[in-house]
Amino acid sequence: MATEAKAHELIVSVSPHVRGDETVARIMWTVNLSLLPAFLMSVYYFGPLAAFVTGLCILAAVLSEHIYQTSLKKKSTIGDGSAFLTGLLLGLNLPPSVPFYIPIIGSAIAIIITKLLFGGLGYNVFNPALIGRAFLLISFPKLMTIWSEPTAQFVAMDAKTAATPLGILKEEGLAKLIEVFGDKTDLYMSLLMGNRAGSLGETSVIALLIGAALLLYRGYITWHIPFSFIATVGVMAWAFGGQGGLFTGDPLIHLLSGGLILGAFFMATDYVTCPSIRKGQIIFGIGCGAITMMIRLKGGFPEGVMFAILLMNCFAPLIDRGVKSKMFGAVKVNKEQKK
Amino acid sequence: MSKSATFERGIHPKYQKELAAGKSVTHANLPQRIVVPVSQHIGAPAKPEVNIGDEVKRGQVIGSTTGFVSSPVHSSISGKVTAIADFPTSVGRMVQSIVIESDGKDEAVSFTEHPDYMNLSADEIKAIIKDAGIVGMGGAAFPTNVKLSPPKEKTIDTVIINGAECEPYLTADHRLMVEHPREVIEGLKIIMKSLGVKEGHIGIEENKPDAIKAMESAVSGESNIKVWPLEIKYPQGAEKMLIKAVKGREVPSKGLPMDVGVVVQNVGTALAVYEAVRFGKPLIERVITVTGNGIKEPKNMMVRIGTLMSDVIEQCGGLVDGAVKVISGGPMMGFAQWTLDVPVVKGTSGILVLAEDEYVSSDQYSACIRCGSCIDVCPMGLNPSILSIYAEKGFYEDAKANNLFDCFECGSCAYVCPAKRPMVQFIRLAKSQVKP
Numbered sequence: 001m002a003t004e005a006k007a008h009e010l011i012v013s014v015s016p017h018v019r020g021d022e023t024v025a026r027i028m029w030t031v032n033l034s035l036l037p038a039f040l041m042s043v044y045y046f047g048p049l050a051a052f053v054t055g056l057c058i059l060a061a062v063l064s065e066h067i068y069q070t071s072l073k074k075k076s077t078i079g080d081g082s083a084f085l086t087g088l089l090l091g092l093n094l095p096p097s098v099p100f101y102i103p104i105i106g107s108a109i110a111i112i113i114t115k116l117l118f119g120g121l122g123y124n125v126f127n128p129a130l131i132g133r134a135f136l137l138i139s140f141p142k143l144m145t146i147w148s149e150p151t152a153q154f155v156a157m158d159a160k161t162a163a164t165p166l167g168i169l170k171e172e173g174l175a176k177l178i179e180v181f182g183d184k185t186d187l188y189m190s191l192l193m194g195n196r197a198g199s200l201g202e203t204s205v206i207a208l209l210i211g212a213a214l215l216l217y218r219g220y221i222t223w224h225i226p227f228s229f230i231a232t233v234g235v236m237a238w239a240f241g242g243q244g245g246l247f248t249g250d251p252l253i254h255l256l257s258g259g260l261i262l263g264a265f266f267m268a269t270d271y272v273t274c275p276s277i278r279k280g281q282i283i284f285g286i287g288c289g290a291i292t293m294m295i296r297l298k299g300g301f302p303e304g305v306m307f308a309i310l311l312m313n314c315f316a317p318l319i320d321r322g323v324k325s326k327m328f329g330a331v332k333v334n335k336e337q338k339k
Numbered sequence: 340m341s342k343s344a345t346f347e348r349g350i351h352p353k354y355q356k357e358l359a360a361g362k363s364v365t366h367a368n369l370p371q372r373i374v375v376p377v378s379q380h381i382g383a384p385a386k387p388e389v390n391i392g393d394e395v396k397r398g399q400v401i402g403s404t405t406g407f408v409s410s411p412v413h414s415s416i417s418g419k420v421t422a423i424a425d426f427p428t429s430v431g432r433m434v435q436s437i438v439i440e441s442d443g444k445d446e447a448v449s450f451t452e453h454p455d456y457m458n459l460s461a462d463e464i465k466a467i468i469k470d471a472g473i474v475g476m477g478g479a480a481f482p483t484n485v486k487l488s489p490p491k492e493k494t495i496d497t498v499i500i501n502g503a504e505c506e507p508y509l510t511a512d513h514r515l516m517v518e519h520p521r522e523v524i525e526g527l528k529i530i531m532k533s534l535g536v537k538e539g540h541i542g543i544e545e546n547k548p549d550a551i552k553a554m555e556s557a558v559s560g561e562s563n564i565k566v567w568p569l570e571i572k573y574p575q576g577a578e579k580m581l582i583k584a585v586k587g588r589e590v591p592s593k594g595l596p597m598d599v600g601v602v603v604q605n606v607g608t609a610l611a612v613y614e615a616v617r618f619g620k621p622l623i624e625r626v627i628t629v630t631g632n633g634i635k636e637p638k639n640m641m642v643r644i645g646t647l648m649s650d651v652i653e654q655c656g657g658l659v660d661g662a663v664k665v666i667s668g669g670p671m672m673g674f675a676q677w678t679l680d681v682p683v684v685k686g687t688s689g690i691l692v693l694a695e696d697e698y699v700s701s702d703q704y705s706a707c708i709r710c711g712s713c714i715d716v717c718p719m720g721l722n723p724s725i726l727s728i729y730a731e732k733g734f735y736e737d738a739k740a741n742n743l744f745d746c747f748e749c750g751s752c753a754y755v756c757p758a759k760r761p762m763v764q765f766i767r768l769a770k771s772q773v774k775p
Binding site: 011015019020022024122123278329 | 347350352353507579583589590591592593594663664665666670671672673674675676677678679691693697698699701702705706707708709710711712714715717718719720721722724725742745748750753754755756757758759761763764767
């Protein structure tokens with residue numbers, strides 16, 4: 001019609017025509033950043049070996065994804081930061097003194113078997129890093145349970161081995177655990193700062209909380225899973241964890257030791273493998289906490305966070321199906337008419 | 340007011356209202372040619388009442404109603420009918436349209452004035468509104484007289500004027516409230532009279548303080564009309580959200596506002612009602628916002644219905660280099676245009692031109708990572724994530740079972756999605772594949 005030919009090529013697509021700034025890559029890289037304090041503390045306590053183990057995990061994870069995808073002529077998705085995150089989380093979940101092939105095998109299992117064979121990011125059923133770790137724990141039970149003493153020195157390449165607090169608690173009881181650390185206050189302080197034997201990134205509660213605060217502030221995670229998870233562990237530790245009968249346990253020791261804080265804030269909250277509806281997330285968190293404490297108190301392992309999260313991962317789709325968010329207008333007409 | 344009224348969930352997009360908010364409404368040039376689609380509303384299309392070669396005047400009926408839910412169309416200029424054929428419209432469909440070439444005289448038919456309009460009966464008011472071709476001017480274009488004629492068993496006790504204008508960029512309703520607050524209130528009073536309702540409300544988002552002030556002073560003498568500052572949140576202006584914010588009532592699933600005793604009318608519609616009832620003026624022009632970084636001079640303009648978008652854009656200095664998308668309506672729910680030779684119709688609230696830096700491509704999207712962001716923002720409390728996945732995989736019945744048809748396609752889910760999934764597109768696909 002009347003208009004002269006326009007030089008503009010107009011794009012036609014369905015609304016909305018504007019989008020928010022959030023991207024998958026931005027979220028994943030922020031989570032990576034939030035784990036930096038825990039990583040730094042692991043290097044502080046366990047020496048350069050910690051950086052080597054974690055770095056190798058990341059490298060192996062990113063390479064596994066890249067090689068798998070390019071060899072299948074798919075677009076490599078390593079830029080989205082999720083393979084990096086899987087490697088980082090696996091590294092932070094390993095003992096300090098594992099031989100070099102452990103990180104490589106664990107990362108390959110995590111990325112290729114757990115994530116890519118299921119269809120890639122968004123389709124995996126289980127948390128990749130935790131499957132990697134579970135595989136390693138079952139295949140190399142000895143290597144995966146040699147814990148080093150935190151030396152807080154960068155020279156200690158061959159540190160003395162030591163038991164984890166939960167290990168001592170399980171084998172020798174609370175009195176022995178307190179004796180090892182001096183007194184109760186020293187024990188709590190050591191657990192808070194991370195000055196104890198354990199997986200690389202799980203020990204420093206304070207560093208983990210700094211990272212968790214960043215994620216909560218950005219809205220990338222909400223309180224639902226971590227709070228219900230941690231609260232359940234606390235209540236069950238208090239109720240069933242004592243030697244003097246019901247409600248004599250020390251919840252703080254259970255809250256500050258093992259992989260609880262790392263698991264509750266950074267692993268159980270993995271979007272893909274947890275329920276997406278907030279109400280369901282509370283159920284998920286309670287389930288994680290209950291299974292963790294059952295394993296810690298009655299199971300064969302001193303620590304149960306990993307298996308608890310993996311078991312609850314199976315239930316995530318079921319929970320999402322069973323729980324519905326409150327729908328607008330799902331009310332009777334006459335009830336509302338009154339107001 | 341301690342806390343501003345609002346609804347649950349929703350999003351906070353970049354509003355970009357400052358591009359046009361301060362610009363007074365100017366009259367567009369008299370168009371040389373208009374294209375008037377016979378269907379600009381929801382319901383049966385109008386039937387052309389003129390033939391090629393006929394002379395018509397401004398305000399003359401050129402298409403008449405063909406059913407209860409229908410609306411007549413009028414010529415917005417004087418001139419000669421040169422074609423009656425299918426033309427593209429802003430919603431993407433081809434619609435039978437009447438083309439009129441202007442004679443430049445802009446002669447009008449005589450309009451019946453009612454200086455004593457508050458003495459008219461409800462039926463008289465509704466008849467005038469129907470004959471004036473007034474439809475909802477917020478975008479949906481539902482015939483107004485039908486909205487004002489609820490079935491007998493529905494008791495209406497409240498009328499709400501929608502001045503939320505929650506769509507980013509758009510400022511047309513804002514300018515109307517600042518420049519014509521009295522007329523909007525008179526329109527509201529006429530609507531209330533036609534429904535026999537005693538209670539009137541006006542909801543305005545707080546990002547329009549001058550509009551709130553103007554409306555508040557306009558209602559100072561009216562004890563039964565209240566102005567509500569609303570939280571700045573999208574989609575505050577969606578009918579159901581507005582009723583929830585102002586009256587605390589939830590329109591039931593699959594229901595209509597009248598199920599909770601409420602009729603909602605847009606600011607522009609209220610003004611059109613006043614002008615029709617008081618001066619006998621049919622709906623032949625409306626205010627639109629021409630805005631976005633892709634247009635040289637953003638403006639609020641009074642435009643004759645049927646004026647081509649290309650004509651309006653030219654009067655705003657044209658497109659800038661790097662303009663990539665022209666949208667009829669707002670950025671959240673508007674329609675992208677493939678040609679600019681489509682007419683401004685009764686439901687056109689704006690022409691938005693996005694420049695490259697405002698535009699986000701949606702052709703690169705990835706799998707849903709189940710972050711739940713969309714669930715947190717869906718004003719209807721749906722699970723857009725699962726709806727989009729069902730639609731993507733072709734499980735349309737499952738989508739339906741998850742309340743697919745409660746979605747009104749506000750686009751909040753797509754706005755927040757970090758995987759940039761085309762949520763609304765998936766949902767529309769599913770809706771087209773199953774019966775409600």
